[in-house]
Every structure is written in C-alpha cells, then in structure tokens.
Amino acid sequence: MSDDVKRTRPEAGDTAAVIEQDPALPPVTVPEAEREAEERHWTPLKIAIWAAIALLGGVAWVMLAVVRGETVNAIWFVFAAVCTYLIAYRFYSKFIERAITRPDDRRATPAEYNANGKDYVPTDRRVLFGHHFAAIAGAGPLVGPVLAAQMGYLPGTLWIIVGVILAGAVQDYLVLFFSTRRGGRSLGQMARDQLGRVGGTAAIIATLVIMVIIVAILALVVVNALGESPWGVFSVSMTIPIALFMGVYLRYFRPGKITEVSIIGFVLLMAAIVGGGAVAATEWGAAAFTLDRTTIAWGIIIYGFIAAILPVWLLLAPRDYLSTFMKIGTIFMLAAAIIFVRPEITVPAFSEFAGDPAGGPVVAGSLFPFLFVTIACGALSGFHALIASGTTPKLLEKERQARFIGYGGMLMESFVAIMALVAAISIDRGLYFAMNVSAANTLGTVEGAVAFVNSLGLTGVNLTPELLTQTAQNVGEESIVSRTGGAPTLALGLAHIMQSFIGGTAMMSFWYHFAIMFEALFILTAVDAGTRVARFMLQDTLGNIVPRFRDASWTLGAWICTAIMVAAWGAILIMGVTDPLGGINTLFPLFGIANQLLAAIALAVCLAIVADRGYFRYLWVVALPLAFATVVTVTASLYKIFSPVPAVGYWAQNAAFREALAAGDESFGTAPTRAAMEAVVRNTVVQGSLSILFVTLTVIVIGVAIFRTIRAFQNGGGVNTEDPVVPSRIFAGSGLVATKAEKRIQKEWDALPVERRRAKARHE
Amino acid sequence: MNAIVSGLSAAGRYLKAVMGDNAYEVYLAHHAASHPGTPALPERVFWRERDDGQDRNPQGRCC
Numbered sequence: 016m017s018d019d020v021k022r023t024r025p026e027a028g029d030t031a032a033v034i035e036q037d038p039a040l041p042p043v044t045v046p047e048a049e050r051e052a053e054e055r056h057w058t059p060l061k062i063a064i065w066a067a068i069a070l071l072g073g074v075a076w077v078m079l080a081v082v083r084g085e086t087v088n089a090i091w092f093v094f095a096a097v098c099t100y101l102i103a104y105r106f107y108s109k110f111i112e113r114a115i116t117r118p119d120d121r122r123a124t125p126a127e128y129n130a131n132g133k134d135y136v137p138t139d140r141r142v143l144f145g146h147h148f149a150a151i152a153g154a155g156p157l158v159g160p161v162l163a164a165q166m167g168y169l170p171g172t173l174w175i176i177v178g179v180i181l182a183g184a185v186q187d188y189l190v191l192f193f194s195t196r197r198g199g200r201s202l203g204q205m206a207r208d209q210l211g212r213v214g215g216t217a218a219i220i221a222t223l224v225i226m227v228i229i230v231a232i233l234a235l236v237v238v239n240a241l242g243e244s245p246w247g248v249f250s251v252s253m254t255i256p257i258a259l260f261m262g263v264y265l266r267y268f269r270p271g272k273i274t275e276v277s278i279i280g281f282v283l284l285m286a287a288i289v290g291g292g293a294v295a296a297t298e299w300g301a302a303a304f305t306l307d308r309t310t311i312a313w314g315i316i317i318y319g320f321i322a323a324i325l326p327v328w329l330l331l332a333p334r335d336y337l338s339t340f341m342k343i344g345t346i347f348m349l350a351a352a353i354i355f356v357r358p359e360i361t362v363p364a365f366s367e368f369a370g371d372p373a374g375g376p377v378v379a380g381s382l383f384p385f386l387f388v389t390i391a392c393g394a395l396s397g398f399h400a401l402i403a404s405g406t407t408p409k410l411l412e413k414e415r416q417a418r419f420i421g422y423g424g425m426l427m428e429s430f431v432a433i434m435a436l437v438a439a440i441s442i443d444r445g446l447y448f449a450m451n452v453s454a455a456n457t458l459g460t461v462e463g464a465v466a467f468v469n470s471l472g473l474t475g476v477n478l479t480p481e482l483l484t485q486t487a488q489n490v491g492e493e494s495i496v497s498r499t500g501g502a503p504t505l506a507l508g509l510a511h512i513m514q515s516f517i518g519g520t521a522m523m524s525f526w527y528h529f530a531i532m533f534e535a536l537f538i539l540t541a542v543d544a545g546t547r548v549a550r551f552m553l554q555d556t557l558g559n560i561v562p563r564f565r566d567a568s569w570t571l572g573a574w575i576c577t578a579i580m581v582a583a584w585g586a587i588l589i590m591g592v593t594d595p596l597g598g599i600n601t602l603f604p605l606f607g608i609a610n611q612l613l614a615a616i617a618l619a620v621c622l623a624i625v626a627d628r629g630y631f632r633y634l635w636v637v638a639l640p641l642a643f644a645t646v647v648t649v650t651a652s653l654y655k656i657f658s659p660v661p662a663v664g665y666w667a668q669n670a671a672f673r674e675a676l677a678a679g680d681e682s683f684g685t686a687p688t689r690a691a692m693e694a695v696v697r698n699t700v701v702q703g704s705l706s707i708l709f710v711t712l713t714v715i716v717i718g719v720a721i722f723r724t725i726r727a728f729q730n731g732g733g734v735n736t737e738d739p740v741v742p743s744r745i746f747a748g749s750g751l752v753a754t755k756a757e758k759r760i761q762k763e764w765d766a767l768p769v770e771r772r773r774a775k776a777r778h779e
Numbered sequence: 780m781n782a783i784v785s786g787l788s789a790a791g792r793y794l795k796a797v798m799g800d801n802a803y804e805v806y807l808a809h810h811a812a813s814h815p816g817t818p819a820l821p822e823r824v825f826w827r828e829r830d831d832g833q834d835r836n837p838q839g840r841c842c
Binding site: 130131132133134136139141142145146149150151152153154155229233265266270271272273274277326327328331332335336338339340343392396398399401402405406538540541543544545547548551567610 | 793794795796797798799800802803805806807808809810813822823826827828829830831832833834835836837838839840841842
C-alpha cells in the first residue's frame with residue numbers, strides 16, 4: 016500500500032531500520048505479516064457474521080427510510096445504527112489506518128516514553144476507552160437531536176449515522192493519532208506548528224471564542240430546564256453540597272476511594288431528587304425554589320465564577336466523578352430501556368417543516384444547512400479535538416489503539432445521540448411542539464400553546480389542553496409549555512420510556528427529574544471545566560503582553576482572567592435568557608456553527624499533516640468532511656449574516672426592529688415593549704458580529720491549510736512535525752478483544768520476570 | 780455461579796479503573812520500575828498532588 020505514495024522522507028513503514036528492538040524482550044507488536052494474514056483471512060464464519068450484520072442493518076434502513084409505515088418501531092433505529100457503526104469501524108476506519116495513520120507499534124507513545132505515573136501513564140485500552148468517552152460525551156448529543164426532531168426522524172438519523180462515520184469519528188481518530196505522534200500536543204500547538212503564525216493565532220482565538228459560546232449556550236439549556244421548576248431547582252442545587260461533601264470525604268477521610276464516594280454521592284443525589292418532589296409540594300418550598308430564568312442565570316454565573324476559583328478537589332473533581340458515574344449508568348439504562356420497551360414512533364420520516372425554506376417554530380431556516388448545525392455533537396463535534404489532543408494521547412499505550420479509542424469512542428457518542436432522538440420522538444408530536452416553541456408564540460399558557468400548535472396544521476396532531484395539564488401533572492411540574500432547550504423534552508421522552516420499563520405513571524415525575532438532573536450535572540461540569548480551560552488559554556495569551564499572567568500561582572491574575580471569561584459567557588447567557596425572540600431557538604444555531612467551525616479547524620490541521628506526510632491519494636478522507644463542514648458552517652453563517660428573512664438573518668432582524676423603533680412603534684413582532692425591541696436590536700448586533708468573527712477566523716485557518724496543502728503537493732510532501740522515534744519496550748493488543756497472535760505474544764510477556772516486564776527508560 | 784461472581788468483580792474492577800481508583804497502584808508500579816530504591820510518595824500525598832495538579836493543568840470536559 017505504501018509504495019504507490021510519493022515520499023520525500025522516512026515514513027512509518029520505513030522506520031524498520033531506525034527502530035531497534037531490545038533483543039532481550041519479547042516482540043512489542045504483532046509482526047506485520049502475521050497481522051496482515053490474520054486480518055485478510057476470511058473464514059466462512061467471519062463471512063457469515065458480517066453478512067448477517069450487513070443484512071440486519073440493511074433491513075433496518077429499509078424499515079426507516081423506505082417502508083416508513085404509519086408507525087415505526089424504535090428498535091429499527093438501534094439496529095440501523097449499531098450495524099452501520101460495526102461495518103464502518105471494521106472497514107472504513109481500518110482503511111484509514113492502512114492509508115493514512117499507518118500506526119507502528121514499535122514506536123513508543125508519549126504515555127510510554129514520558130511515563131511519570133501521573134498524567135503520562137500507559138493505560139489499558141478498555142479503561143482508556145471509558146475515560147475518553149466520559150470526557151467527550153456530555154449534554155450536547157442529548158440536546159441537538161431533540162431540536163432537529165422538528166424535521167421528522169429521518170434527516171436527523173441519517174446525519175447522525177452517516178456524519179459520524181465519515182466526519183466525526185474520522186476527526187477524533189486523526190487528531191488523537193497525530194497528537195500522539197507529537198508528544199500529546201494540543202490542537203492549538205499543532206495548528207501553530209502546522210499552519211504557521213497567522214493560521215495558528217486565528218485557530219487559538221477561534222477556539223477561545225467558540226469555547227465561550229459553547230459554555231454560554233449549554234448554561235442556557237440548564238436555565239431553561241430549571242426555570243419555574245421548584246423541583247428541578249432544589250435537586251440541582253443540592254448537587255453543590257453533595258459535591259462539597261464528596262470533596263471533603265476524598266481529601267480528608269478516604270483519599271482515592273473514588274468509586275465508593277461516587278456511589279455515596281449517587282445515593283444522595285437520588286435522595287435529592289425524591290426530596291425535591293416533597294419540597295416542591297410544600298408551600299414554602301414552592302415559594303423558595305420557584306425562580307424565574309434571569310435569577311437562575313445570575314445564580315449560574317456567580318456559581319461558575321466561584322467554582323472556577325475554588326480548588327479543584329473541593330467542587331470540580333467530585334462533581335466530575337459524579338457526572339462520569341451517572342454518564343456510564345444512564346447510557347446503559349437508556350439503551351436497555353429502549354431495547355426492552357421498543358416504543359412505537361408516530362413522528363413522520365420527513366415532517367412538514369423539512370422541506371420548508373423558512374424552517375419551523377423550533378429551528379428556523381432550511382434543512383440545509385441548519386439540520387447540520389443543529390445536530391453537531393453526535394455527528395461531528397469539534398470540541399472533541401480538544402480532548403483527543405492533549406489529554407487522551409498521554410494515556411494511550413500503543414499507536415494502533417488510537418482507532419479503537421478515537422473512532423470507536425465517537426461511534427459510542429453517536430449512539431447516545433440516536434437514543435436521545437428516539438426518546439424525543441417517542442412522545443406525542445403535539446406535546447413536542449408545545450414544549451419546544453418559544454413563549455413568544457405560546458404566550459406560556461396552555462390555551463396559547465394549544466391554539467398555536469393546532470394552527471400549525473400538522474397531520475395527525477390534535478393537541479388538547481387536558482393532555483398538556485395531565486402530562487405536566489405526571490412529571491410533577493406546574494406547566495410544560497415552552498420548556499425550550501431540548502433538555503425537558505428529552506426528560507419527558509425518557510420518563511415516558513422508563514415508566515413503562517420500571518414504575519409506571521407514578522414514577523414518571525421521578526424519571527423526569529432524574530433526566531433533568533443528569534443533564535444539568537453534565538452541563539455544569541462542562542461549564543466549570545470550560546471556564547477553567549478558557550481562563551488558562553486567556554492567561555497564556557495575555558502572557559504574551561504581560562508575562563506575569565503566565566505565572567499560574569499569581570492568584571489575582573487567575574481571578575482577573577476567570578472574571579473576564581465568566582463575564583463573556585455570562586453576558587451571552589443573560590442575552591439568551593432575556594431575548595424576546597425566545598433565546599435558545601435563536602442562539603442554538605450559533606452553538607452548532609461554533610462547534611463545527613472548531614471541527615473544520617481541526618480537520619484543516621489534519622489535512623495539512625496528511626499532505627505533509629505525502630499521502631495525496633488519500634487526502635479525500637480528510638478533505639471530504641472538511642469540505643462538508645466548511646460548506647455547512649460557512650453557508651449557515653452567511654445565512655445568519657445576510658439572509659433577508661428576519662427569523663433567519665440576525666442583521667435582517669436587527670434592521671426590522673430598528674425601523675420599527677424609528678417609526679415609533681410601541682411593539683413589534685413578539686417584542687411587546689420598546690425596551691424589548693431595543694433588547695432585540697442589541698442582541699442581534701452581538702449575534703451577528705459573532706457570526707462574522709467566526710466565519711472570518713475559520714476562512715483564515717482553512718485558507719492557510721489549503722495553501723500549505725497545495726505547497727506540500729508541489730514539493731511532494733512537507734516538513735515532518737512528528738517527534739523523534741523512540742523504540743517501544745511494552746506490548747499491548749489494539750482492539751476490544753485480543754487476537755490470537757496478541758494472546759500468544761502476551762503469554763510471552765506474562766512469562767517474563769516482573770522487574771523486566773515494564774523496564775522503561777528511566778528518567779531520574 | 781462462579782462465572783457470575785467473577786464477571787461482576789471484573790465489571791467492578793473495570794468501573795473502578797475508569798473512575799480512577801487505581802491511580803495510586805499505577806503510580807507505585809511505575810515508581811518501582813523507574814525509580815527503584817527511592818521512596819515513593821505516601822498515598823495521601825499522592826492523591827493531594829494529583830488533585831492539585833488539576834488546578835495547574837485543567838482538563839476539558841466536552842459538551
């Protein structure tokens with residue numbers, strides 16, 4: 016495979032002479048020829064298994080995309096997704112491995128040659144899979160698919176599954192692999208090395224701004240889920256004392272007993288959910304915890320600042336443990352529930368809004384490009400590039416494992432997105448719209464919601480006030496009208512599925528608040544961690560001007576930078592909460608655009624690396640998702656900037672409201688007062704400016720990457736930015752299950768005396 | 780029965796490893812291999828330094 020590629024310098028395949036094996040040790044990798052033979056050897060059993068997978072997947076797709084009966088069973092979503100993932104993993108990611116990454120397990124990874132027993136540790140691949148998955152998956156894949164369900168189930172399902180195998184998982188895998196070859200360098204550093212000063216700086220600024228946007232919009236999802244919900248506010252606030260207790264417990268009583276304290280925390284959390292119902296039912300509880308959204312937003316801003324300056328062990332670390340614990344648990348629970356309950360889906364494959372260029376009341380704008388920015392996480396998420404570079408490479412034992420961790424980990428997240436989609440579409444469509452249409456349209460009342468939803472003229476939808484009040488009562492809420500942001504809809508879907516699995520209608524309110532709780536937990540963890548990471552990035556950037564900012568022990572500097580970052584996302588959050596146009600529905604596209612622009616940046620860096628390695632024949636593997644992400648995000652940004660339709664274009668909206676103000680109108684559109692109209696003018700300026708900033712930065716980064724790629728093509732390759740080769744002295748398998756050859760070699764290593772087994776380079 | 784018990788305990792070990800309970804054991808093994816003869820950090824100090832390391836080098840969590 017490698018001889019048809021033009022090369023200008025030693026490649027992985029040529030390093031055989033360079034990498035000298037310690038003759039006293041058993042092999043550190045399965046010999047090339049033996050692995051090839053094993054992979055290419057098709058036994059009848061293997062053929063039968065893959066044929067069965069392909070057949071089942073094919074049938075599932077036919078059921079979803081072609082048959083599209085009156086109802087479709089949720090199990091087909093599971094089969095279509097899992098079978099497609101398996102095939103993509105076995106064949107496409109293997110192709111990428113052979114064509115582009117070309118791992119060489121004779122080379123030591125940073126985890127091995129920099130091993131320090133703390134942050135550089137060669138970690139068992141299955142454990143690392145768990146770590147990596149916990150780091151990449153959060154609330155994102157739970158929210159986007161819910162909003163996109165407006166267009167029917169098929170567009171979202173297709174994009175989540177096809178997007179992940181051709182784009183999202185490719186990005187995660189390549190970034191993980193390239194960062195591993197570069198000592199675990201971060202995406203920003205790789206951009207600087209690969210794209211030079213201008214491209215690198217644009218990438219770093221874009222990353223910082225994108226992070227602010229993402230934190231703000233995630234926080235907005237929480238605010239919307241907790242607004243006017245005393246039960247939710249009580250149980251989510253209780254996570255703070257629970258986390259503090261866990262922190263103190265781990266620091267002073269039982270250091271290192273992480274699972275133990277997480278189980279205790281989990282039990283307390285369940286008590287907080289049950290207790291929340293009791294508290295919300297009392298008069299004083301309802302009075303104390305019924306908070307409007309602006310108050311909750313301010314609460315989260317103050318919380319975010321305090322959490323980011325407190326020591327990690329006290330609040331962030333224990334909350335993270337709890338969040339990881341819940342993540343693993345709820346995902347297995349959700350999968351089990353969907354498989355056992357197998358709900359019937361009545362949502363059409365393509366809804367009335369899928370073909371409408373104006374979009375619908377939940378997501379404005381046409382299917383292209385807005386489907387692809389509404390669902391970012393789960394299909395293609397640029398944020399993962401920040402985890403796949405930097406954190407995970409320092410734990411990766413062998414280069415060949417990058418496929419399992421990077422590509423496989425992202426497939427798993429995609430599956431979470433599919434399950435979220437199934438949960439969201441398992442509820443009544445009328446309810447779906449009543450919950451997700453902004454209060455500007457429903458007026459926040461049952462009557463308003465019923466009138467608005469029934470006026471949409473959706474086939475098979477006849478919303479009754481009784482259904483709305485009954486459902487609200489079942490989940491223990493005052494009202495479920497205009498609970499936008501995706502989280503409450505998912506919570507209702509989950510409660511709907513779980514109650515037929517465990518507990519019946521009586522348990523629905525528990526499951527609803529359980530779902531709200533874990534979404535809030537994931538998001539608040541992301542807010543804490545995001546603020547901290549952004550603060551460090553800002554300190555690093557400011558350090559170029561005032562060197563003292565680089566000194567991490569300078570408390571005042573850290574506080575100033577934290578305050579700047581919190582103010583930045585806090586301002587956007589407040590803007591979203593008070594927005595007369597409905598906040599989340601106008602801001603969520605910005606979240607998707609931001610996330611995918613980051614993906615475009617990461618892919619651009621990968622493109623430049625692949626070009627520098629000289630693998631032009633296979634450049635399309637990176638160029639295809641990069642081109643798609645670029646077209647989608649740039650088109651979406653241009654719509655947001657230039658569209659003359661006020662619901663779509665920020666500046667068109669701005670102009671419409673300015674004209675109305677100039678004409679002396681007292682109310683306009685959904686803004687009832689002049690103050691609200693002025694707010695719209697302000698907000699659209701910020702949103703429109705952010706769109707311009709994003710698109711400019713990304714065009715710079717991608718432009719530089721393409722320029723470098725063309726130059727590399729002319730020279731037949733480019734500069735090698737990899738770290739020098741260090742021979743490996745350890746062995747480990749590469750996939751989920753060890754192969755025959757791997758087992759044989761592992762036996763040889765097991766027979767070795769312990770003191771010689773992991774004798775790595777000493778670094779006293 | 781034995782298979783169930785060993786399966787459950789393997790699942791428990793896996794969960795603990797993913798949560799990070801075994802970090803000190805991993806450190807001790809590394810220390811014994813790379814710095815034989817020198818004293819390793821005591822358990823409490825190790826966990827403290829591990830947490831404080833995150834203050835200096837925060838790790839991102841995704842959306």
